[in-house]
Amino acid sequence: AIDPQFHENRDQVDEHEGHSVWGPVDEPEELGIHGTHVAVDFDICLADGACVEDCPVDVFEWIDTPGHPESEEKADPANEAQCIDCMLCVDVCPVDAIDVDAG
Ligand code: SF4
Ligand code: F3S
Ligand code: ZN
Structure with a gap:
């Protein structure tokens, strides 16, 4: 499962489409966590798609991740600011790949 303390245990190593990427990242096998308020551990996501289908405000967008061992698509929290x-x-x-900090 995604580490809910990822913002303390990982470093922000990049940005993608306006959200943070938390490392380590070693493409294409290791992709890190995308997002902060809505965080998806790309190394756990296996492209089930339930999040993409069920989010009432369309926070997630599919992105291609060729060469990743779990799946070649990931649910990217592209619109995390819209999360309710x-x-x-x-x-x-x-697979508990998502953490939402409703704090
Ligand atoms: Fe969408 Fe946020 Fe609800 Fe997740 S918690 S389904 S990202 S609105
Ligand atoms: Fe991935 Fe879980 Fe969504 S496996 S596509 S984050 S439901
Ligand atoms: Zn992203």
Whole structure:
């Protein structure tokens, strides 16, 4: 499962489409965590798609990640600022790849 303390345990190593990327990153096998308020651990995501289908405000967009061992697509939290903290995505992800800080 994604580490809910990732912002303390990891370093912000990059930005992608306006959100943070938390390392380590070693493409294409290791992609890190995308997002901060809505954080997706790309190294855990296996492209189930439930988050993309169920988010009521379309926070997620598919991006291609060819060569990643878990899946060649990831749910990117492209619109994390729109999140309404409903926690559906956290509940439906079968591999607990998503953390939403509703704090
Ligand atoms: Fe979308 Fe709700 Fe997840 Fe926020 S908590 S990203 S609104 S499903
Ligand atoms: Fe990935 Fe989980 Fe969404 S596996 S596509 S983050 S439901
Ligand atoms: Zn991203």
